[in-house]
Amino acid sequence: MIHNQADYAREDDEVHEPLLSEKDETTVDVREASPLPDDLTRDELTLPAPSEPEIARHYTRLSQMNWAIDSGPYPLGSCTMKYNPKFTEDVAADPNAAIHPDRSARSAQGNLELQYRLQEYLGDIGGMDAVTLQPPAGAAGEFTGIAVAKAYHEHHGNDRSEVVIPASAHGTNFATAAMAGYDVVELPSGDDGRVDVEALEAAVGDDTAALMLTNPNTVGLFERDITEIAEIVHDAGGLLYYDGANLNALLGRGRPGDMGFDVMHYNVHKTFATPHGGGGPGAGPVGVVDELAEFLPAPRIREAEEGSGYEPFEPANTIGKVHGFGGNWLVLVKTYAYIARLGDEGLADAAAKAVLNANYLAERIDLDVPYGPFHHEFAATAGDRDAADVAKRMLDFGVHPPTTKWPEMVPEAMLTEPTEIEGQSSLDDLAEAFNLAYADTEEALDAAPNRTAASRIDQVSAARDPRLSWQALDGE
Numbered sequence: 001m002i003h004n005q006a007d008y009a010r011e012d013d014e015v016h017e018p019l020l021s022e023k024d025e026t027t028v029d030v031r032e033a034s035p036l037p038d039d040l041t042r043d044e045l046t047l048p049a050p051s052e053p054e055i056a057r058h059y060t061r062l063s064q065m066n067w068a069i070d071s072g073p074y075p076l077g078s079c080t081m082k083y084n085p086k087f088t089e090d091v092a093a094d095p096n097a098a099i100h101p102d103r104s105a106r107s108a109q110g111n112l113e114l115q116y117r118l119q120e121y122l123g124d125i126g127g128m129d130a131v132t133l134q135p136p137a138g139a140a141g142e143f144t145g146i147a148v149a150k151a152y153h154e155h156h157g158n159d160r161s162e163v164v165i166p167a168s169a170h171g172t173n174f175a176t177a178a179m180a181g182y183d184v185v186e187l188p189s190g191d192d193g194r195v196d197v198e199a200l201e202a203a204v205g206d207d208t209a210a211l212m213l214t215n216p217n218t219v220g221l222f223e224r225d226i227t228e229i230a231e232i233v234h235d236a237g238g239l240l241y242y243d244g245a246n247l248n249a250l251l252g253r254g255r256p257g258d259m260g261f262d263v264m265h266y267n268v269h270k271t272f273a274t275p276h277g278g279g280g281p282g283a284g285p286v287g288v289v290d291e292l293a294e295f296l297p298a299p300r301i302r303e304a305e306e307g308s309g310y311e312p313f314e315p316a317n318t319i320g321k322v323h324g325f326g327g328n329w330l331v332l333v334k335t336y337a338y339i340a341r342l343g344d345e346g347l348a349d350a351a352a353k354a355v356l357n358a359n360y361l362a363e364r365i366d367l368d369v370p371y372g373p374f375h376h377e378f379a380a381t382a383g384d385r386d387a388a389d390v391a392k393r394m395l396d397f398g399v400h401p402p403t404t405k406w407p408e409m410v411p412e413a414m415l416t417e418p419t420e421i422e423g424q425s426s427l428d429d430l431a432e433a434f435n436l437a438y439a440d441t442e443e444a445l446d447a448a449p450n451r452t453a454a455s456r457i458d459q460v461s462a463a464r465d466p467r468l469s470w471q472a473l474d475g476e
């Protein structure tokens, strides 16, 4: 046994943590307690009345019922779960960081300078000429980037209706293109798991608005033909979009702009260790080459006339806003703090360790890894075992499992990305969990997980019919 996240006694396959209101309630006379006029208040209100220790224990127990990167390795391929260094939280928690977004530019110079510098950092890292910080997640960055590409084509009178996307791409790429009003042309992968250049040549033409690509791709393979790919797309009059989800493999070593990409998003949680969105605040800045800069969302930040600091401005043919104000400000503060602390060498070192860790782990597991050489992530195959069952069993050995059954080019895929944050002993724990689960009996796999707060959840209902408030539960 490696270590246990939590050792719960489960009943009916579920640990029940009562709502605070189920523990103890008190009724307050609202009229007495509230300074508001009577016609704006109800007569009385029933509120939970737990003691402080009960509250502390309630929330601690709830936090232990879920998996967290702070409690163990979390090698979700493609999703890239990185530990969020606490110093970035400290910087974002500085009271000086929390200023009202409606403050005048003159009184918010520090804030504007940070945004300006972050635009510059990201531009340098990606090899892009102009950056917007506004989109609130990677997927929102994709949508913004493709909307910018569309605005560019329309501005130049190019009537183009298709976006080409490799079959191995993330689902958000297909959703982005469709939501932006494009027809999706799916590109099959070549035998080596990369873009099939001949198939690409056949797929692009006068209708191609863009090719969306991530490099290294979703099984960690570097697209070695990227220069030729860029040429093919550009010769057809299309643009090359870079899905920045895998940029942590390239940091300080290669730049999408230098490979021929015209527009890209940055998943700051995957690359610069800010918290993952998951429905909460995230950020997905977008970078573009000069020709596309005039279409970026407003506001962007620039240096004002010499000596007078920084100012927001609206690009000439902006697509408008994709989020309020400058985006999710405190996430951007964390991004900035992370980049500034690591510096050029630290970022390049993070990329090297991400690649080294993936390769070390792949060597230590008993499962086959069909494609290679890979970079920061790899897709092992569970072969004749069910990848989801192996994954559930891994939870019993004290680690979070990898992404399963995707991409489909690898049968029973276990897409694994340890990231640069894990040390050798934690990689060894992961390898042991992989190997124990993979070698286990069918009965053990069927019954897993046994040592988690909930057993197998109904994932389809969780996705299609989510109940996100206690009131929804209460109504049952």
Ligand SMILES: Cc1ncc(COP(=O)(O)O)c(C=O)c1O
Pocket: 078, 079, 080, 137, 138, 139, 140, 169, 170, 172, 173, 214, 218, 243, 245, 246, 267, 277, 282, 284
């Ligand atoms: C390859 C790829 N592209 C795009 C995204 C979307 O990013 P976000 O989760 O920030 O919306 C993901 C997310 O996991 C991804 O793995």
